[in-house]
Amino acid sequence: MVAYARSEVLRTFRNTRFLVFSLVFPLVLFVIIAGPNRHEDILGVPIPLYFMGGMTAFGSMMAVVSSGGRIAAERQIGWNRQLRLTPLRPGTYLATKVLCGYLLAGLTIVLVGAVGIALGVRLSVGEWAATIGLVLVGLAPFAAFGVAAGHLVSVDSLGPLMGGVTSILALLGGAWGPIASRGALLTVSKATPSYWLTAASRTGLRGAGWPLQGWLVVAVWTVAMTALATWAYRRDTGRI
Amino acid sequence: MPSSTPGLAIAGLRKAFGAVAAVDGVDLEVPGGQTIALLGPNGAGKSTTIDLVLGLAEPDAGTIEVFGRPPRAACDAGIVGAMLQTGGLLRELTVRELLSVMGSMYPRAIGVDEVVELAAIGELVDRRTHQLSGGETQRVRFALALVSDPDLLVLDEPTVAMDVNARHGFWTAMRGFASRGKTVLFATHYLDEADAWADRIVMLARGRIVADGSASEIGALVGSKVVRATLREAELDALRALPGVAAVARHGDTVELTCTDSDAALRALLAAEPEACDLEVRSAGIEAAFLALTGDVEPTADPEPVT
Numbered sequence: 107m108v109a110y111a112r113s114e115v116l117r118t119f120r121n122t123r124f125l126v127f128s129l130v131f132p133l134v135l136f137v138i139i140a141g142p143n144r145h146e147d148i149l150g151v152p153i154p155l156y157f158m159g160g161m162t163a164f165g166s167m168m169a170v171v172s173s174g175g176r177i178a179a180e181r182q183i184g185w186n187r188q189l190r191l192t193p194l195r196p197g198t199y200l201a202t203k204v205l206c207g208y209l210l211a212g213l214t215i216v217l218v219g220a221v222g223i224a225l226g227v228r229l230s231v232g233e234w235a236a237t238i239g240l241v242l243v244g245l246a247p248f249a250a251f252g253v254a255a256g257h258l259v260s261v262d263s264l265g266p267l268m269g270g271v272t273s274i275l276a277l278l279g280g281a282w283g284p285i286a287s288r289g290a291l292l293t294v295s296k297a298t299p300s301y302w303l304t305a306a307s308r309t310g311l312r313g314a315g316w317p318l319q320g321w322l323v324v325a326v327w328t329v330a331m332t333a334l335a336t337w338a339y340r341r342d343t344g345r346i
Numbered sequence: 347m348p349s350s351t352p353g354l355a356i357a358g359l360r361k362a363f364g365a366v367a368a369v370d371g372v373d374l375e376v377p378g379g380q381t382i383a384l385l386g387p388n389g390a391g392k393s394t395t396i397d398l399v400l401g402l403a404e405p406d407a408g409t410i411e412v413f414g415r416p417p418r419a420a421c422d423a424g425i426v427g428a429m430l431q432t433g434g435l436l437r438e439l440t441v442r443e444l445l446s447v448m449g450s451m452y453p454r455a456i457g458v459d460e461v462v463e464l465a466a467i468g469e470l471v472d473r474r475t476h477q478l479s480g481g482e483t484q485r486v487r488f489a490l491a492l493v494s495d496p497d498l499l500v501l502d503e504p505t506v507a508m509d510v511n512a513r514h515g516f517w518t519a520m521r522g523f524a525s526r527g528k529t530v531l532f533a534t535h536y537l538d539e540a541d542a543w544a545d546r547i548v549m550l551a552r553g554r555i556v557a558d559g560s561a562s563e564i565g566a567l568v569g570s571k572v573v574r575a576t577l578r579e580a581e582l583d584a585l586r587a588l589p590g591v592a593a594v595a596r597h598g599d600t601v602e603l604t605c606t607d608s609d610a611a612l613r614a615l616l617a618a619e620p621e622a623c624d625l626e627v628r629s630a631g632i633e634a635a636f637l638a639l640t641g642d643v644e645p646t647a648d649p650e651p652v653t
Binding site for chain 2: 107109117179182183188190194
């Protein structure tokens with residue numbers, strides 16, 4: 107099934123719409139916000155470092171969720187039925203979709219990081235590794251959400267849905283900037299997977315990984331979203 | 347494949363959607379190498395039957411075997427290829443890339459160049475799939491159905507989006523593939539397509555097989571005429587026994603005789619029933635033939651007058 111995975115990667119990188127949202131958009135935003143203020147601080151943190159984290163979180167989140175768009179588009183043209191006539195296993199199909207999302211996310215992480223370095227961000231190798239590793243883990247619930255949405259929603263409604271959900275989650279999670287330092291809003295914020303994804307991508311500035319709460323929140327969301335994706339997939343294909 | 351194993355064996359097949367029986371007890375055996383047309387009006391159960399044959403839906407009852415294997419196993423082994431009724435092509439790939447990746451999934455796929463030649467899509471191979479017209483897309487979908495070198499090729503109303511020239515080219519390509527000893531099952535609601543390109547025609551109506559025969563037998567039946575007359579107190583059984591009459595129906599004081607030979611039937615009718623009046627002879631058309639065969643009395647569309 108290497109050829110199948112290869113063709114999926116090819117399609118992912120040929121689809122300009124998804125590339126724009128998950129790559130170009132966060133990069134441009136990062137440069138616009140952090141570029142002119144690269145010597146300024148926000149909350150005592152250099153602005154490039156702070157927004158590098160936010161844009162990494164937002165861009166990589168968009169990248170893995172975008173697999174849902176590809177699933178919905180394939181459902182719309184009946185391609186899922188065509189694939190069911192082949193020996194391709196559902197597990198391979200879904201794994202390939204998730205893998206492509208992660209590849210796109212990886213590219214986002216690398217490019218945002220490169221822009222960060224160009225704007226003066228300096229992290230140790232250990233900090234880079236910890237940041238990237240935690241971000242990849244933190245993307246898991248979003249990858250599952252993308253699969254679920256792809257099987258539940260039509261391709262026309264999917265754009266607004268994913269745009270809306272990811273923007274709200276990015277906002278609540280603090281990817282755009284600090285949303286709350288205490289109180290109920292912080293409690294809500296800390297219950298979102300995007301808060302911990304953003305925290306992961308700012309490992310470099312906090313100097314530490316997730317506390318237990320972070321691991322728990324991400325694990326619970328991953329399990330819940332995977333269950334939703336499994337249900338959505340079965341409902342959609344009529345498989346048992 | 348041993349020659350004794352039929353290409354397709356369907357027994358007691360049933361599938362209902364809610365209260366509607368889409369397939370209502372179908373038995374069908376297709377010998378290997380035969381090209382068979384499933385002919386029927388919309389809603390006859392053709393597509394549901396095909397979905398069941400391909401394993402895209404589970405039957406409520408009955409069994410299906412493709413060269414002795416259940417549908418799912420047949421698909422996995424690549425011995426079934428299908429062109430579904432609706433569907434587009436995966437975007438962002440060229441036709442060649444698409445055929446190549448689909449072929450890579452099968453144990454004994456035909457090479458891309460051979461598929462391209464079989465489906466006669468040479469001029470399309472380097473185009474991106476989303477740049478193709480509707481008819482071109484259909485031809486590529488046909489090529490996709492061939493990549494696994496299937497022993498059974500299933501085509502669900504394949505020519506719907508094609509113009510007359512494209513249709514002819516398509517069926518010629520189908521016959522080229524069938525001539526390799528392949529079994530072909532295609533659904534259509536065009537009698538002329540079934541007549542021209544199938545060895546055998548099975549007519550489906552309301553989920554049941556209402557006729558099964560060679561193209562010329564079915565053609566005669568469907569190409570039949572309807573004689574309509576006002577006739578009180580007619581014995582339907584006696585009318586059915588008249589020469590040239592295939593089926594009889596009555597609405598009120600009017601009787602309708604579906605005839606294989608309307609001249610003979612008309613003469614016999616007037617001899618047997620001198621009271622008969624308001625006589626009309628019309629070409630039955632496929633819809634009316636279906637209705638006659640299923641015993642329904644109300645045609646859904648007005649038959650065309652004979653000119």
